[in-house]
Amino acid sequence: MTSRPSGPKLALEIKALSDPTRLELVELIAGSRGHQSVAFLAERASISPALASYHLGIAAKAGILHSSKRGSFTVALAGKWWLSALESRRNLINNLLEQMGVGTD
Numbered sequence: 534m535t536s537r538p539s540g541p542k543l544a545l546e547i548k549a550l551s552d553p554t555r556l557e558l559v560e561l562i563a564g565s566r567g568h569q570s571v572a573f574l575a576e577r578a579s580i581s582p583a584l585a586s587y588h589l590g591i592a593a594k595a596g597i598l599h600s601s602k603r604g605s606f607t608v609a610l611a612g613k614w615w616l617s618a619l620e621s622r623r624n625l626i627n628n629l630l631e632q633m634g635v636g637t638d
Contacts, residue, residue: 549595555588
């Protein structure tokens with residue numbers, strides 16, 4: 534299990550996620566049980582597979598995720614720390630919206 538990063542490592546991860554496209558890709562991975570093909574991610578984010586690979590590469594260098602080849606597909610996998618953090622954030626936002634009487638569907 535990957536532990537929560539701290540100091541410079543955490544700053545590097547946060548910087549990598551400061552880009553809206555990268556954050557969207559990581560959230561898409563988190564929403565799909567922690568792994569997804571680059572082609573699927575590119576389609577869902579309405580970007581080219583090359584651009585998706587570029588953004589996923591930056592996230593991987595920051596330690597947020599890693600990728601593996603499965604046949605002709607490249608699959609991106611999010612680290613356990615970020616999956617947990619994104620799920621907590623999603624739950625917090627949904628709870629706040631519910632308290633405000635705003636639907637989350």
